[in-house]
Amino acid sequence: MPPLSRKLDIFYDAPQLRVLKYQHWREYTIEFPWTQITNFTSQYSWCSLALEDLCRVTMADKVTIHRCDTRRKALPKINTPTNMPFRSLSIDVDDFGYLLSQWFRWFTLPNLEVLQLSGVEFQENHPNGRFTIEDLPSFISRSSCTIRSLSFSRLAVSDKDVIILLRSLPMLSELTIHERHYGDYGKNVAVTDTFLKCLTVDHKKRGIKQPFLSRLEALDLRLHAPFATEKLVHMIQSRWIPDQKHSDRLEVVSLLSFNLMVLYEQEAVDIPIAGLQMLDTLKADGLEYNLTVEALADEEPIMYDEPDYSDDFSD
Template identity: 25%
Template sequence: MWQPYHFSPEGINRIRRDSPTVADAEKDLADYDTEIVRLETTISALKHKRTHLERYLANCRSLLSPIRRLPLEILTLVFLYLCREPIKEFGISDFDIALPAFDLSQVCAIWREVALNTPAIWSNVLFDLKKRFCFQQKINLSHSLIRLCLERSSQVPLNLTLSPDFDMDTDSDRYATFHEVLRPTSHRWRSLTISPHTDNIASLWSQITDLSSLESLEVAVETLELLSGSSSILCQASHLHSLHLSSFYDLIDSTDPPRPFPWAQISTLSFSWLPSDIYLPILCECPNLTNLFLWHPCGSDSEDRTDLITLDRLNHWEFNFYWIETLNSDIFSMLTAPALKHLTIAMSRLFARAPIDCTKSETRWPLDIFSKFAARSRFSLTTLCIDSPIAESDFLSLLRLFPDLTELDITEPYSYHKVITDNFLNGLHPTRLTGDSFEDRSTTPCIPRLLHLSLYVHAGSPFRPETLIEMVKSRWIPDPLYSSQVGIACLRSIKVIGDKRATEEPLTYKPLMELEKVGLRVEIL
């Protein structure tokens, strides 16, 4: 074996005398190179095996992941939930159509099998009859997808959105496609949305002969007038119970409800952008109404009505408005609802950001109108949801109109006028802790039957967490006998959403968490 030498004169002479030493060194160097190559080859092979093992392990982990163990029945319910909403329009970019059912069917073989064996997720159909010269390929593609959806949906009820064109005639290819593809499926239509309004819809509607499965209809009032005038087929839709009416064109010729139409069987009714002289007569025709949704009602130039409207079965009412002045509309003055249990009053988010001072007379809530409405109806309201600016004293006065409330949801408006304040929370305290300057001077407990309270707040909420905690503690009365004696129900749940102080200072709501340990349901999100 070659040994290193010091390069002294004697060492150099020794190398010259012992010449085989150079040959040994060269041989050893070659052996090292060979060993390096062998080891590198071994390392490369081991890296390849490691990569292969990593892929195998990843596949095993994928096969063992919780989603793989999910029963197919549960996966089917998830698919149904994701595809529950009717399709209003195709989100198309470069002819890439995103539809939930198609997306789900392309994840893996198992998901595809589940999707193909779940006809209901293919039941949402949009038929676009608009003529768009630059998007003819898009129209052809959407029609192909419609045929595929109809095929895969088997015989389940369909949710159809129909978008007619203003200049469509009976000779057009689009009309022929509707006639050949969709008209034969009319007996499967569960919900139908027709938008926008066009006079040409009457020519399509006259071809419909069977609406035996129709449950929900969404149209403009002008369109409904045309449909009712061109055919009486809607009167034969025995399952129709939900109707959404709107108007954006101001083309309504008459304030009388469209006829013929099965108004008496409507149980869920929605109005959007309609004046009171249109929707009030319609309400008179719906004695079996249980759910009412009034969105952005408009003013009316006609003379005020004097006759009351009684909806004996109305149980759920949502009122959404743009301006606080709308609360003075005819609906609260004219309506009587003795069976009302759930009421939601909300201001549009677009206008809720505007600076509103609810202490001024022109922007204060018309409590006299609400008081007369409650006295006239004599209902036992159990759920109230408020999403609107309102003065704290007015709010407490409003709550006193509904002593049977068990559930209260309050959403703090974005405007600078805050609803959830220390004075308001003290007003909910059974022992009245408001200051002398506070307007609400009532000595009776506010909403004594309250069980569930939800507060949706924003940054900069003026109330102190200690005030909220003290109020909750005052209503936590787990002893049924004592609760009955003092006349205050035991609060069962408190939810606070959006208070950043809960994350910035984790101990802020610790006393509430302590109550959670003894039975109070607490959610701080």
């Protein structure tokens, strides 16, 4: 039950409070010393209420939006981007927060360096749904920010959308893309042949145009078997450039670390690591390389109860 008072201020005088996780309900609000919060998480709130709180944390450096509701009645009525100082932004979405791009319409973040976008392993209402990030490039352009670390985890984002976005991030040094466990058995949505080709450095062509992700130093991929093993290995080989002079000539920094997780169906006869041995050679030469494999379970993933918003959506 919500408290009898609609407004609580018992936490307002808390001079040491810096980290805050908050679920905002329409029935009541809690007053916090908003301007001293540096690490803020809004969780399980309506989009409109979460945005109200996010606009209050004017000194926040790190912000997380965790499974907030972006369905129609949860959206705010005014669409005016607000300038905020966040350097790190994480957005976790689920079935109720399916409109991922909604968040990018409401903020201008000139200091943003770290962007992490993640979903659930299995979407109950949209098991094969695709997330769209068409508002993300315009958000980056409007913010004029320099994103150095980007993560897509458990999101069915197309390779085309990812490539378009990455072309707008020339200073990116860390990239993580994790395909979903469930919903796309044996199919990689983002890490495709086209994606691997774009990420491959052509050592024969120099000075024609700026190389794709020329500052990339750390790459973390999780993908389904089977995949284009030769193309993946060739891409990593092309980005392993330990010779500094050659790296300078190419105007591409060397990849320093590569983490790879391979997902395969439990019925597979062989663990799908054939063809990856060349990466062990690069590891011996100095590349920080880690390989893990995981068999997908036969049973349906465990579904957790979602917060009940039925009363909020009644007429």
